[in-house]
Amino acid sequence: MRIATIVGARPQFIKAWAVSRHLCSRAEEILIHTGQHYDERMSAIFFEELGMAPPDVNLRIGSGAHGEQTGRMLAAIETTLIERRPDCVLIYGDTNSTLAGALAAAKLKIPVAHVEAGLRSFNRRMPEEINRILADRLSETLFCPTDTAQRNLSAEGIADGVHVVGDVMHDALLAGQERARALGITARPGVVAEGPYILATIHRAENTDDPERLAGIVEAFLRVECAVVWPVHPRTRNRIAGATERRIAEAGNVRLIEPFSYLEMVAAESGAQAIVTDSGGVQKEAYILGVPCVTVRDETEWVETVATGWNTVVGADSERILAALSAPPRPSARPNLFGDGHAAERIATILVEGKA
Ligand code: UD1
Ligand code: UDP
Numbered sequence: 001m002r003i004a005t006i007v008g009a010r011p012q013f014i015k016a017w018a019v020s021r022h023l024c025s026r027a028e029e030i031l032i033h034t035g036q037h038y039d040e041r042m043s044a045i046f047f048e049e050l051g052m053a054p055p056d057v058n059l060r061i062g063s064g065a066h067g068e069q070t071g072r073m074l075a076a077i078e079t080t081l082i083e084r085r086p087d088c089v090l091i092y093g094d095t096n097s098t099l100a101g102a103l104a105a106a107k108l109k110i111p112v113a114h115v116e117a118g119l120r121s122f123n124r125r126m127p128e129e130i131n132r133i134l135a136d137r138l139s140e141t142l143f144c145p146t147d148t149a150q151r152n153l154s155a156e157g158i159a160d161g162v163h164v165v166g167d168v169m170h171d172a173l174l175a176g177q178e179r180a181r182a183l184g185i186t187a188r189p190g191v192v193a194e195g196p197y198i199l200a201t202i203h204r205a206e207n208t209d210d211p212e213r214l215a216g217i218v219e220a221f222l223r224v225e226c227a228v229v230w231p232v233h234p235r236t237r238n239r240i241a242g243a244t245e246r247r248i249a250e251a252g253n254v255r256l257i258e259p260f261s262y263l264e265m266v267a268a269e270s271g272a273q274a275i276v277t278d279s280g281g282v283q284k285e286a287y288i289l290g291v292p293c294v295t296v297r298d299e300t301e302w303v304e305t306v307a308t309g310w311n312t313v314v315g316a317d318s319e320r321i322l323a324a325l326s327a328p329p330r331p332s333a334r335p336n337l338f339g340d341g342h343a344a345e346r347i348a349t350i351l352v353e354g355k356a
Contacts (some may be wrong), residue, residue, distance in 0.1 A: 001026075001087050001088070002027070002029075002085070002087050003019065003023065003026045003027050003029050003030070003070040003090050004029075004030045004080075004081060004089045004105075005030070005031050005089075005092075005351055006034065006077065006089070006091050006092075006100075006101030006230075007031065007033055007034070007055075007097065008034035008035065008036030008061075008073070008097025009036050009037050009093075009095045009097060010037055010042050010046065010307060011093060011279075011281045012092045012097065012241055013046040013141060014169070014172050014176075015115060015116070015169060016031070017050045018171040019115065019266040019344045019348065020052065022344045023352075027348075030056045030086060030102075031053070031055045031056050032080055033055035034061050034073045034101075035058055035060040036095060036096060039259075041259040042233075042234065042259060042261075044084075045082060046069065048261065049190040049261045049262060050187075050263075051159070053245070057084075057162070059073065059076040061073050061076060064117050066096060066127055069250040071098050073101075073104075074100045074104050077100055077101055077104040078104040078107070078108065082108065085264075086110060087110075087111070088113055089112050089113070090113050090115065090351070091105075091114050091115070091135060091139075092114075092115045092137065093280075094128040095128070096131065097242060098130065098131050098132075098135050099130075099135055102134065103134070103138060105196045106138040110194065112135075112138050112141070112144065113140065113141035113152075114135050114142050114143065115143045115168060115347060116145055116168075117139060117150075117153065118136065118145075118146075118148075118149030118151075118162070119132055119149055119152070119301040120133075120301060121300065121301050123298070127207070133156075136153060137158075140163045141159050142158065142161055143163055143165045143343075143350075144162060145166060145338060145343070146337065148160055148304060158207075163346070164302060164342060166342065166343035167338035167343055167352070168344050168346045168347070169338065170340075170343065171339075171341050171342065173266060173285060175263055180263040180267060184259065185264065187260075187267040187271060187337050196273045197229050197272060197273060198221075198226060198272060198273055198275070199228075199229050199230075199269055199272035199274075199275045200228050200229070200230040200275070201231060201275075201277045201278070201279050201282050202232075202233065202236050202354050203235050203236055203278065203279055203281075204278040207296060207316055208235050208239045209239070209308050210316075212316075213296075213315075213316035214239060214240070216316040216321070217296055217321065218244055218248065219238070219318035220276075220318040220321035220322050220330040221254050222247070222253070222254065222327070223318065223322060224253070224322065224325055226253070228253060228254040228276075229255050229268060229272075230255060230256050230257065231257050231258065231259045231268075232256050232257065232258070232259065236301040237240040237355070238335050240256075255316040261352045266289075269282070269285050269286060270289050270291070273291075273292075274294060275293045275294070276294045276295070276321065276325070277293065277294075278296050280289060280300075281301045283295055283300060283305055283311055284305065286310070286336070287302075287310050288338060289332065290310075290330075290334055291330060292310060292330055293311040294314055294325055295314065296314060297313055297316075298313070298315050299313065300313050308337070310330075310331060310352065338345065
């Protein structure tokens with residue numbers, strides 16, 4: 001069986017790593033990188049650190065407006081799929097690369113399998129929500145990380161081909177911790193301070209492209225009592241360049257650094273007093289690692305992390321962020337929400353053998 005896996009953005013390299021480890025001995029996998037992320041610290045570093053083979057095809061699409069970027073990916077993926085003739089196309093998450101992969105495959109009548117199906121924020125102003133809804137519609141096989149995701153699909157009338165398998169990011173985290181131990185990788189020396197620190201990541205368009213929201217978040221970081229370690233996504237770096245960056249440098253408590261590698265990130269998350277983020281993956285990692293999370297969004301797809309009390313959704317208002325950080329809850333219970341660490345094996349079995 002020949003499976004074409006489409007990736008393009010940072011979290012997709014990590015998810016594909018978790019699954020490809022179980023697919024490689026059972027199927028022929030062609031890894032197609034759209035080139036949505038291309039900086040060394042947003043792309044190559046993950047392949048190198050995790051010991052992944054480089055992509056079979058890199059389409060080098062790069063950045064662009066949504067329609068333009070997705071359109072160029074669609075054309076290039078179509079050409080590649082016609083050349084490579086896979087039996088199935090495997091897509092991950094909710095980025096423009098996900099949508100382009102789903103659409104190119106579906107038009108060529110190649111079955112699509114979607115990892116992280118059924119996630120919903122119920123906010124259609126989010127580009128990712130559009131991508132998810134359409135990717136799920138176009139998929140024949142839908143791998144849900146949680147029961148909530150399955151219920152979301154069911155509410156949209158999607159029941160065939162749906163499998164609740166657990167979350168591949170949980171698998172990745174376990175495998176990543178093992179690899180970090182074996183390689184002796186810890187948080188980048190000299191970057192993560194001795195003493196308590198808050199780890200921050202911000203990259204959602206709703207925050208970076210809204211000056212008021214971004215100012216509220218930065219204000220909170222500048223006023224927080226302890227050090228803030230902030231590995232900065234390039235989208236955000238572009239937005240804070242200039243006056244904001246100078247203000248941060250003067251204040252002294254916020255360390256703006258280049259994006260972490262995955263294993264450095266997991267180490268930095270594990271040692272943090274709390275995490276402030278608008279990332280989907282980081283909310284889950286915080287939960288799995290038992291670190292309180294403050295989510296700077298107006299809603300989250302990962303509702304279970306909020307229901308269990310470990311994640312507080314506060315929007316982008318500095319006072320609310322600071323209030324949440326002043327006493328981050330650490331409930332006594334932390335049930336297993338994201339599976340047993342074997343989601344990737346289940347996905348490989350279903351793809352190759354057609355059954356769970
Ligand atoms: C994308 C996904 C988002 C995901 C995130 C993971 C979409 C619509 N969004 O958001 O769902 O959570 O990836 O990190 O697909 N840039 C660089 N170098 C890079 C990559 C990006 O400088 O290697 C800059 C460019 O200015 C670019 C901007 O970041 O325009 C945004 O990149 P893009 O891939 O469009 O969206 P992300 O915000 O990364
Ligand atoms: N991550 C990383 N380095 C960083 C920030 C995040 O390796 O500097 C990892 C993080 O541990 C998680 C994934 O990237 O596994 C999340 O990706 P991101 O926040 O970019 O996207 P999202 O999950 O919101 O789609």
